[in-house]
Amino acid sequence: MAEKTNNDADSKLIGLLGQFDDPESLVAACNEAREAGYKKMDAYSPFPVHGIDPAIGIKRTILPLIVLGAALSAVFVGLGLQLYTNSSAFDALTPFPGYPFKISGKPIFSIPANIPVTFEIIVLTSAITTFLGMWILNRLPMFANPLHRISRFKRVTNDKFFLCLEAKDEKFNRSASEDQLNKWGAVAVEEVRQDLTDTDLPKWIPTAAILGAILLLLPPAAIFSQWGQTNRHPRLHVVPDMDWQHKFKTQTMSPNVANGRDEVDLLYADLRSARRPVDGAIAFGSLDIDSELNYGVKQDFAHTISFRSNVRASLSDDSKKDEAKGTEAGDEAPAAEATENMEQWVTTFPQGVEVTEDLLTRGQQRFNIYCAACHGYSGQGNGLVNQKAMALAANGDATWTSARSLHDADVKGDAKNPVGRIYDTITNGRGNMGPYKAQIPVEDRWAIVAYVRALQETGLKSPGADDAAAEETKDEKSEEVSEDENSEEEKSEEDSAEEETKEEDKAADDASEEDKTEQEKKDDA
Amino acid sequence: MHETRPAKITSPVVSLGNGYIRTIPVAAIVAAVGIVVSILFSGGLGARFMHAYLTNYAFLLSICLGCLFFVTIMHLTRAGWSVTLRRIAELYAMCVVPMALLFLPILITVLTSNDILYPWVDGGWSMGDGDASAQAAGFVNTLPVNERPPFEQLKYGFLNPGFFAIRWVVYFLIWGGMAAFFLFTSLKQDKTGEAKLTHRMQAFAAPAMIVFAASLVFSSFDLEMSLEPFWFSTMFPVYFFAGAVLSAWSTITLTALWFQRTGRVTDEITTEHYHDMGKMMFGFIVFWGYIGFSQFLLIWYANIPEETFWYNWRINYPGWKTLSYVLLIGHLFIPFLAMMGRTVRRNRNFMFGASIYLLVMHWLDHFWLVMPHYNHYVGGGIEGRGWPTFNPIADLACTVGMIAAFIAVFCVICRDRPLVALQDPRLGEALNHEVH
Numbered sequence: 012m013a014e015k016t017n018n019d020a021d022s023k024l025i026g027l028l029g030q031f032d033d034p035e036s037l038v039a040a041c042n043e044a045r046e047a048g049y050k051k052m053d054a055y056s057p058f059p060v061h062g063i064d065p066a067i068g069i070k071r072t073i074l075p076l077i078v079l080g081a082a083l084s085a086v087f088v089g090l091g092l093q094l095y096t097n098s099s100a101f102d103a104l105t106p107f108p109g110y111p112f113k114i115s116g117k118p119i120f121s122i123p124a125n126i127p128v129t130f131e132i133i134v135l136t137s138a139i140t141t142f143l144g145m146w147i148l149n150r151l152p153m154f155a156n157p158l159h160r161i162s163r164f165k166r167v168t169n170d171k172f173f174l175c176l177e178a179k180d181e182k183f184n185r186s187a188s189e190d191q192l193n194k195w196g197a198v199a200v201e202e203v204r205q206d207l208t209d210t211d212l213p214k215w216i217p218t219a220a221i222l223g224a225i226l227l228l229l230p231p232a233a234i235f236s237q238w239g240q241t242n243r244h245p246r247l248h249v250v251p252d253m254d255w256q257h258k259f260k261t262q263t264m265s266p267n268v269a270n271g272r273d274e275v276d277l278l279y280a281d282l283r284s285a286r287r288p289v290d291g292a293i294a295f296g297s298l299d300i301d302s303e304l305n306y307g308v309k310q311d312f313a314h315t316i317s318f319r320s321n322v323r324a325s326l327s328d329d330s331k332k333d334e335a336k337g338t339e340a341g342d343e344a345p346a347a348e349a350t351e352n353m354e355q356w357v358t359t360f361p362q363g364v365e366v367t368e369d370l371l372t373r374g375q376q377r378f379n380i381y382c383a384a385c386h387g388y389s390g391q392g393n394g395l396v397n398q399k400a401m402a403l404a405a406n407g408d409a410t411w412t413s414a415r416s417l418h419d420a421d422v423k424g425d426a427k428n429p430v431g432r433i434y435d436t437i438t439n440g441r442g443n444m445g446p447y448k449a450q451i452p453v454e455d456r457w458a459i460v461a462y463v464r465a466l467q468e469t470g471l472k473s474p475g476a477d478d479a480a481a482e483e484t485k486d487e488k489s490e491e492v493s494e495d496e497n498s499e500e501e502k503s504e505e506d507s508a509e510e511e512t513k514e515e516d517k518a519a520d521d522a523s524e525e526d527k528t529e530q531e532k533k534d535d536a
Numbered sequence: 537m538h539e540t541r542p543a544k545i546t547s548p549v550v551s552l553g554n555g556y557i558r559t560i561p562v563a564a565i566v567a568a569v570g571i572v573v574s575i576l577f578s579g580g581l582g583a584r585f586m587h588a589y590l591t592n593y594a595f596l597l598s599i600c601l602g603c604l605f606f607v608t609i610m611h612l613t614r615a616g617w618s619v620t621l622r623r624i625a626e627l628y629a630m631c632v633v634p635m636a637l638l639f640l641p642i643l644i645t646v647l648t649s650n651d652i653l654y655p656w657v658d659g660g661w662s663m664g665d666g667d668a669s670a671q672a673a674g675f676v677n678t679l680p681v682n683e684r685p686p687f688e689q690l691k692y693g694f695l696n697p698g699f700f701a702i703r704w705v706v707y708f709l710i711w712g713g714m715a716a717f718f719l720f721t722s723l724k725q726d727k728t729g730e731a732k733l734t735h736r737m738q739a740f741a742a743p744a745m746i747v748f749a750a751s752l753v754f755s756s757f758d759l760e761m762s763l764e765p766f767w768f769s770t771m772f773p774v775y776f777f778a779g780a781v782l783s784a785w786s787t788i789t790l791t792a793l794w795f796q797r798t799g800r801v802t803d804e805i806t807t808e809h810y811h812d813m814g815k816m817m818f819g820f821i822v823f824w825g826y827i828g829f830s831q832f833l834l835i836w837y838a839n840i841p842e843e844t845f846w847y848n849w850r851i852n853y854p855g856w857k858t859l860s861y862v863l864l865i866g867h868l869f870i871p872f873l874a875m876m877g878r879t880v881r882r883n884r885n886f887m888f889g890a891s892i893y894l895l896v897m898h899w900l901d902h903f904w905l906v907m908p909h910y911n912h913y914v915g916g917g918i919e920g921r922g923w924p925t926f927n928p929i930a931d932l933a934c935t936v937g938m939i940a941a942f943i944a945v946f947c948v949i950c951r952d953r954p955l956v957a958l959q960d961p962r963l964g965e966a967l968n969h970e971v972h
Contacts, residue, residue, distance in 0.1 A: 061970060071878075079876075116839075123836050126829065375686060384841070389685040395841035399848075 022204040025157060026177040027188050028164065029197030034060045037172040040195040041066035044176065047191060051180040055164075055173040077144045078137050085136035089129030094120055157205045175203060259284035303361035305453060307431030307438070312355035356431030364457040374462030377455045381447060382463075390417035390466045412443045423467045433460045543964025547802040551952040563944035570937020578930035583652035586645060587910040588931050590653060592938040593642065594759055595783075595902045597635050598776065601752060602784020603628035604711060605777075607718045608748060611734075611741035616965030617812060620804040623957050624791050625784070626722055627949050629715040634945040636708040638938075643704060646697045656695040656765040659684040688765075695762055703758060710751045714744050722957055729959030752777055760902075763909040767846040771831040778827050782820040783898040786891040789813045793888050795955055804956045804967065807882050811971045814881030817894065821875065825868035849908040856911075859904050867897040899935065 031037040034056060041054055045068045054060075054067055097111055097120055111119045146152070158164050158175070167173055174197070176188050192200045248254045263284045279286075288294075299305035302313035360366055379388060387394040392414040403409035415422055422428060428436075437456045440446040451459070578584035606625040610618045645653050655661035659681065681692055693699075718737060725733040756776035761768065789810065795801040835843045851860045871894060880886045957963070 117837075123829075123833055127833070379687070388687045395845065399841055399845070 021208045022206050024178050024185070024202055025205050026175050026183075026203040027185075027192060028158065028161060028201045028203050029174045029176075029192035029195070030163060030199040030201075031172040031174065031196065032198055034063075034172060036196045037174060038062055038066045040174050040192070040197065043195045044174065044191075048182045049176055049180050050182075051177040053175050053177070055158075055167045055175070057168055057170060057172075060172075072148065074141065074144050074148060078140050081140035082133050082137045085133040086129060088136070089132035090125060092132075093125045093128060157203050160206070161201055161203065163199065163201065261285065301361070301363075303357050303431070304363055304457075307357055307361075307434035308355050309357050309431070312352070315352070315355060353426075353429075353432075356429040356435070358425055358429040358431065360430060360457065360461070364454070364461075366461050370458045370461055371465055373455065374458035374460070374465075377451065377459050378462045378466075381451060382459065385414035385444075386417060387414075390463065392416035392419075414444075417463055417467055418470055430460050430464065433463055541964070541967045543967065545804060545956060545958055545963070547804070549804075549954045549956055549958065550800045551954055552800065552947060552950040553952065556947050556950070560944050560947050563940045563947065567937045567941035567944060570933045570935075570940060574930050574934035574937060577933060578927060583910060584927065584930060585934070586641070586653050587906055588934040589641060589938070590759075591899075591902050591906045591931070592935050593635075593638060594906065595899050595935075596638075596938060596942050597632070597759070598780035598898070598902070599783050599787050600628055600632045600635055600715075601711065602780040602782070603788065604632065604715055604718075604748065605752075605781055606784055606788065608714065608741050608745050611718070611737045612745055614738060614962075616962035617809070617969040619960045619962050619966035620801075620956050621788055621792060621809060621813070621966075622960075623722065623953075623955055624788050624795075626715070626719045627946065627953070627955075628784070628787060628791075629711075630719050630949050631942065631945055632708065632711040632715055634948075636712065638941070639704060639708070643701055646700055649697065654695075654762055654765075656688075656691065656762060657697055659688055659692075661688065661765055691765055695765055700758060703754060707751045707755045710747055714748060717744075722960075723953060725960060726954055726958040729961075731961045734961055752780075760905050763906065764846055766842055769831055769835070769843070769846075771827060771834070775824070775827045775831055778820060778824040779898050779901050782817060782824055783895055785813055785817045785820060786894040786898070789817070789887055790891040790895070793884060793891070801955050806967075806969065807884070808969045808971045809966075810884060810887050811878070811881045812969075814875060814887060814890075817890070818872075818875040818881075821868065821871045821894075825872070828868075849911070850904065856904075856908055859900065863897070863901060863904055867894075867901060871897075903931070 029040065031040060037054060037056060038060060041052075041063060044052055045066065050068070052067060054063055056063070113119070117124065163171070164173060174192070176183060176192070182188075189200050261284075264282050302308045302310055302316060306313075306316050308316055364370070378390075382390075383394050384396045385394045386392050387397070393416075394414060397411075397414045400409055400411040401413060404411040417423070434456055435441075436444065437451065437459060438446060438448045447456070574588060575581055575585050578588060603625040606618075607622060607629055609615075610622055610625075642653065646657050649658050651658045651661075681689065681696075684692070717740060721733050721737050753773040756773040760776065761772045792801065792805050792809070792813075796805060832847060835847055850856045871890065875881060875890060960966075
């Protein structure tokens with residue numbers, strides 16, 4: 012028998028511990044104890060024993076229900092949190108305005124976007140609830156268990172099995188219970204006693220806990236005390252030379268009056284902190300004096316270009332006036348377009364743009380990235396954006412002008428759209444189409460022009476094409492060739508175009524007409 | 537005290553037996569009638585019927601593949617608990633061989649360049665040129681490959697009839713080979729009881745799983761994703777897989793319950809097994825929802841027209857919108873909450889009903905995957921008509937017919953074979969299986 016079993020005034024009997032040698036006899040004893048009416052007891056074993064739960068009469072835990080409740084409330088917490096933080100419409104209900112995120116046209120509050128966050132909150136809440144609930148239901152943490160004072164109990168993690176009948180049980184009787192345990196096959200029975208001396212918590216622990224809690228409350232209290240207050244003092248500068256650096260920031264005045272010092276540093280008389288470029292200075296790589304390359308406009312008509320960069324403005328006084336005119340009267344632009352001088356556009360690719368297969372491939376790639384969304388991969392004007400927008404427009408949900416088919420008769424050909432004009436369309440936009448000069452560099456724009464011409468030239472084949480239309484295309488082509496100044500380049504373009512389709516001279520116009528009728532049908536529907 | 541059952545089959549194991557040989561002609565007649573009625577009500581052997589056929593074909597094939605996955609994963613993990621259920625899965629997996637014959641209508645459609653099912657077979661699909669000409673001129677709409685738009689030429693490398701046929705031959709060789717290997721090795725073990733057969737199947741399962749995964753991925757691309765050649769989602773095979781495994785779990789549970797109710801299998805399958813199957817079903821309900829939503833969320837957020845149109849058809853048009861919500865609630869929320877509890881999973885009547893319910897939902901899932909395509913391309917545009925494919929007799933007759941054919945095929949495969957693995961070395965583990 013262990014040290015503490017003799018009746019000690021300072022200890023209290025809390026149970027009887029019976030030892031068993033194998034799991035079968037432990038389960039059998041548990042069954043006996045349960046049938047004898049014991050309710051408060053526990054079995055200890057080195058490994059999980061099958062069937063022990065029903066043997067000791069353990070009720071199913073309510074932990075799953077607690078977790079379910081926590082998870083369901085987490086749904087509302089998660090959605091509510093996002094509704095609150097994203098919305099400005101709830102100002103009246105909430106003391107702080109939220110941050111409504113306007114991202115790519117998505118609604119401010121939408122369920123799909125909020126599900127991942129809600130899901131994570133559910134998982135987190137459930138995990139924490141499971142963990143804490145398990146502790147609470149098991150009455151943890153328990154700093155000392157009287158069972159550990161019994162030396163024979165140490166083998167419970169090794170090869171022995173124990174059943175503990177607790178003294179709190181109604182059926183418990185010191186001597187009768189011992190007899191019962193022996194009867195059920197216990198190889199040894201021992202008292203479990205709780206040491207009553209020195210059980211109080213040391214006084215400094217609660218004191219330290221209270222002090223710590225008060226200290227933790229101070230920062231939020233300090234912040235809370237400033238809620239709704241206005242402070243006219245300048246804010247604290249922890250690292251002053253980071254906050255006040257000896258430099259002028261862009262778009263600021265000279266002197267930098269925000270430096271907080273009394274004296275005035277008048278560095279420049281015009282109050283600008285940065286110098287303007289010298290008149291006529293050209294930034295590296297932005298020389299656009301070649302109007303054919305940069306504007307698709309013949310050199311003879313360069314002075315008529317109404318859309319100007321600084322460079323051109325500084326080169327010619329005339330053009331400066333034009334620019335002023337253009338900016339003053341924005342409404343004149345359509346009128347100017349109406350009397351567009353078709354002579355100005357270059358009809359051949361400018362110097363420096365060599366139409367090769369590489370260029371066409373590049374153009375195809377760029378076209379598929381930038382243009383196909385509206386104009387479609389084959390240039391029929393039926394890209395996915397266009398399809399969707401037309402569907403919306405048909406319902407009156409949007410206003411939309413259909414993207415042009417590049418194969419339409421009034422779009423195709425040198426008479427309507429010489430390469431310079433196509434280039435200008437990409438650069439500055441036309442009609443509802445926006446300008447792309449910011450997105451696409453000059454070389455790539457010409458590559459797209461080459462590809463567009465190749466698309467137009469090859470057209471789209473459809474069964475039952477008309478031969479007459481085919482002849483028309485032929486004529487057009489021969490005109491083109493005769494007009495050609497730079498026939499070598501044009502030829503290489505055609506070669507590449509030939510690779511796209513074998514039967515080049517089949518009617519492309521016909522295909523586009525058919526598309527048009529299809530489009531109309533759709534519109535009618 | 538917990539009694540340990542001896543590790544052998546004590547009750548006389550009954551096969552389907554002669555009585556069920558009689559089922560075969562009945563099922564065959566029902567199948568024939570169902571298919572004929574479906575063809576009549578869908579207006580001939582056209583696009584409408586082929587779409588109903590594809591829906592049901594994908595539904596049944598996914599069950600076979602899910603069962604094949606069950607067998608393979610159980611060998612791969614050396615599972616003991618599932619030994620008594622494994623034979624049912626092996627028999628269903630073997631059904632992929634007759635499923636190869638049922639694939640012929642689809643394959644012939646593709647090989648004859650008929651675009652009533654897959655628009656990519658004859659090109660022109662990216663130009664919005666699918667339906668009108670296809671209906672007017674039969675299927676003479678073939679555009680030479682080098683005259684198609686560049687985008688189509690790019691996809692032609694994969695999506696062309698010849699390669700499609702080759703792929704499907706390879707898929708069926710893989711699946712049929714796996715299924716036959718597992719079934720016949722297992723049947724051999726019934727007689728000899730050799731443990732080395734189990735080792736052989738385990739060794740085979742690992743490489744087979746890799747090949748199976750690859751073939752499942754590409755077959756789901758081919759079967760259902762390529763209905764919209766424009767649209768692509770790398771998550772689609774996982775979605776297909778999740779549904780397939782869930783329905784396989786349901787089918788195995790349903791079949792086991794049916795065998796036990798008719799006394800063909802007695803106490804080899806216990807409540808513990810149903811409890812575990814219920815857990816697996818619960819897990820795959822969540823997995824299906826997780827994958828389905830992940831696929832949706834990425835496309836919804838990126839908002840690229842090439843991707844969103846697929847969901848646009850399904851969630852913004854009347855009828856399809858309702859069906860999408862039915863799937864969300866009926867395929868995810870309701871079973872999620874219903875199958876959560878331990879008590880219900882241990883209730884055989886509940887598991888019987890839940891299995892049937894989940895199979896119905898899985899069928900609706902395939903309907904939802906396949907049919908909007910009919911609406912859009914072949915039905916003359918989804919926009920104006922809303923819910924024009926609603927032709928319940930054509931669909932139900934086809935479903936009844938196909939399922940009857942499947943049952944007939946299943947009975948043929950079962951024949952007089954034992955419905956439980958008789959001498960598996962892990963039989964004891966399965967018989968004494970206990971859930972905590």
